[in-house]
Amino acid sequence: MNKLFPIFVKLDQIETLLVGGGKVALEKFQALITNDERSNLTVVAREIVPEFEQLLVNYPHIRLHIRPFETQDIENKQLVIAATNNVELNDELRELTSLHNILFNAADKPDLCDFYLGSIVTKGDLKVAISTNGKSPTIAKRVKELLNDLLPDEIDETLSLMSEYREQLKGDFEFKVKKLNEHTKNILRHER
Numbered sequence: 001m002n003k004l005f006p007i008f009v010k011l012d013q014i015e016t017l018l019v020g021g022g023k024v025a026l027e028k029f030q031a032l033i034t035n036d037e038r039s040n041l042t043v044v045a046r047e048i049v050p051e052f053e054q055l056l057v058n059y060p061h062i063r064l065h066i067r068p069f070e071t072q073d074i075e076n077k078q079l080v081i082a083a084t085n086n087v088e089l090n091d092e093l094r095e096l097t098s099l100h101n102i103l104f105n106a107a108d109k110p111d112l113c114d115f116y117l118g119s120i121v122t123k124g125d126l127k128v129a130i131s132t133n134g135k136s137p138t139i140a141k142r143v144k145e146l147l148n149d150l151l152p153d154e155i156d157e158t159l160s161l162m163s164e165y166r167e168q169l170k171g172d173f174e175f176k177v178k179k180l181n182e183h184t185k186n187i188l189r190h191e192r
């Protein structure tokens with residue numbers, strides 16, 4: 001059974017540290033920035049691949065330090081993601097983050113992680129996160145593709161209409177819930 005508890009984090013309200021500047025770090029960066037281009041992010045890497053450095057030019061608010069990781073880099077961070085080729089550094093980061101109550105993810109190293117990144121389907125304001133409990137990221141990617149095809153693009157319009165409808169509804173909470181449920185009973189069936 002998958003016991004992971006999914007949460008949706010506001011990346012503009014917390015401070016995230018990404019350690020590493022290779023291909024995998026670039027993937028993690030894209031995962032963060034695609035969700036919120038205003039993510040508060042610091043990148044620390046001994047070296048950075050040119051395509052990553054180039055991309056960062058578009059995000060002047062993101063701090064980039066091209067140097068080895070230093071202990072004080074974790075100061076005031078709530079989330080740390082490591083994408084390095086350095087086993088000792090991963091272990092050091094695991095220890096430091098535990099000590100300072102910071103949530104930690106080491107790319108492709110499930111045993112070291114407090115949380116995993118998910119495979120994400122986005123249709124406007126609708127977001128679906130997929131986890132395979134770490135068993136197969138490749139299957140997570142395939143499920144993402146499947147849902148992406150299955151969910152109609154118009155679903156975002158529906159969300160906006162529902163939001164308006166909810167505003168208009170008068171009555172107590174129970175009445176609203178009843179109305180909203182009646183209204184949406186067949187909604188996905190209609191859209192397909």
Ligand SMILES: C[C@@]1(CC(=O)O)C2=NC(=C\c3[nH]c(c(CCC(=O)O)c3CC(=O)O)Cc3[nH]c(c(CC(=O)O)c3CCC(=O)O)/C=C3\N/C(=C\2)[C@@H](CCC(=O)O)[C@]3(C)CC(=O)O)/[C@H]1CCC(=O)O
Nearest residue numbers: 031107108110116117118119131132133134137138140141
């Ligand atoms: C969802 C996604 C998010 C993201 O990373 O952005 C993600 N991996 C993605 C892709 C992907 N990663 C890998 C492949 C190669 C094929 C394969 O191995 O299957 C592919 C597929 C591809 O690229 O096509 C390599 C890999 N990854 C992990 C291991 C270690 C292991 O499994 O033990 C290895 C082997 C490394 C080695 O060989 O040494 C581990 C993790 N990868 C996770 C997330 C977490 C579990 C998520 C879950 O529960 O499903 C977890 C546990 C930790 C973490 O990294 O957070 C992203 C989806 C892309 C998308 O949505 O398009």
Ligand SMILES: NC(=O)c1ccc[n+]([C@@H]2O[C@H](COP(=O)([O-])OP(=O)(O)OC[C@H]3O[C@@H](n4cnc5c(N)ncnc54)[C@H](O)[C@@H]3O)[C@@H](O)[C@H]2O)c1
Nearest residue numbers: 020021022023024025044045046047068069083084085086
């Ligand atoms: N590239 C892949 O497709 C792939 C697939 C599966 C697993 N992995 C694993 O993921 C990890 C990262 O892969 P990659 O291809 O991005 O590696 P990479 O070698 O391109 O990048 C590693 C990065 O870590 C940085 N780094 C190392 N020590 C550091 C330190 N002390 N302080 C700050 N930065 C430091 C390096 O400067 C570099 O930017 C590796 O462990 C690799 O084995 C990679």
